[in-house]
Amino acid sequence: MSIGLIHKAEEKVFLSAAEAGTFLSQIDKRWERLVQLVGDYRPVLTNPSKEPYEELIQAVAGQQLHKKAADTIYERFKSLGTDGHFPSPQKILEMDLEKLRSCGFSARKTETIRSIAEATITGVVPSRKAAEALTDDELIERLTKIKGIGRWTVEMLLIFSLNRPDIMPADDLIIRNGFRYLHNLKTIPTKKYVLEKSEICAPYRSVAAWYLWKTAKLPDYVKVNSKLTKLKRSETL
Structure with missing residues (x-):
């Protein structure tokens, strides 16, 4: 392997x-x-076609929850997308807050998810292709500026999504x-x-x-x- x-x-x-x-x-x-x-x-390792913002949202969905509960909430959220696709950052920002909350997210997690969407649109959260050109430290510095995203969450992204070795x-x-x-x-x-x-x-x-x-x-x-x-x-x- x-x-x-x-x-x-x-x-x-x-x-x-x-x-x-x-x-x-x-x-x-x-x-x-x-x-x-x-x-x-x-x-x-996670699906290599997933974008960093998707990985971050999934990580937020699973915080402080058992896997089964986290998976249920995440699947509800995914169903809000169009034609089976993960909701785009723009679509997330257009969603009513109560619609996000209905998936099972707390008020804090809802706010964090919206912050991730905003940061993706402004370029703070890079595309997967752009992320591959950034160092570990650069990604940690950028992504931990997002409210609700800590270093551990970014480290999980680096290890399991971007396949960083160190x-x-x-x-x-x-x-x-x-x-x-x-x-x-x-x-x-x-x-x-x-x-x-x-x-x-x-x-x-x-x-x-x-x-x-x-x-x-x-x-x-x-x-x-x-x-x-x-x-x-x-x-x-």
């Missing part, structure tokens, strides 16, 4: 899935063990717990710790993030984290 092609803006060549695992395994014994436990890298979502709690498991820490590490310790995974931190996400499904994950938490509590008594 190919992780991707050469990305001109970043000037990096993506590795194959097998090579990515080998790269991480060679970092140290801890990464070697994790790669062995999780297995081959199997990224779940993103580490340090604000992600599962990622931080993954490092706790990997490094046998007593407490959940800070964002600073994650960023520092993941530098060794560059230029393939997106692959490293995928492995860290998978730690939560490992048989000994709960046991190890529970043991470390109890140890930390006993030290404070």
Whole structure:
């Protein structure tokens, strides 16, 4: 499986899935063990024909909701488009607020979706083709200016939609717990710790993030984290 092609803006060549695992395994014994436990890298990428504004709206729809509920709301929203197509930014802005709310969006999410539509029309949210010519940092800087869009949301777009190889979502709690498991820490590490310790995974931190996400499904994950938490509590008594 190919992780991707050469990305001109970043000037990096993506590795194959097998090579990515080998790269991480060679970092140290801890990464070697994790790669062995999780297995081959199997990224779940989104539809390459989807535009960034569509991905952002879908991400907003799913915030703080179970997948089933998020999918239902997203499908209702998609049905508001013409001839089965995703609603265009212009059409979104023409919609009555109550029509958007009827899909299941909160007032805050409705406002964010409209902000995404406006930003797409003005060019702040680039087309997919234009996005491919921008660096990771350029996209993060541009898109986080949109009200309601945080860094984590943009990082998910970069990893799963634009297929960028070197993103580490340090604000992600599962990622931080993954490092706790990997490094046998007593407490959940800070964002600073994650960023520092993941530098060794560059230029393939997106692959490293995928492995860290998978730690939560490992048989000994709960046991190890529970043991470390109890140890930390006993030290404070």
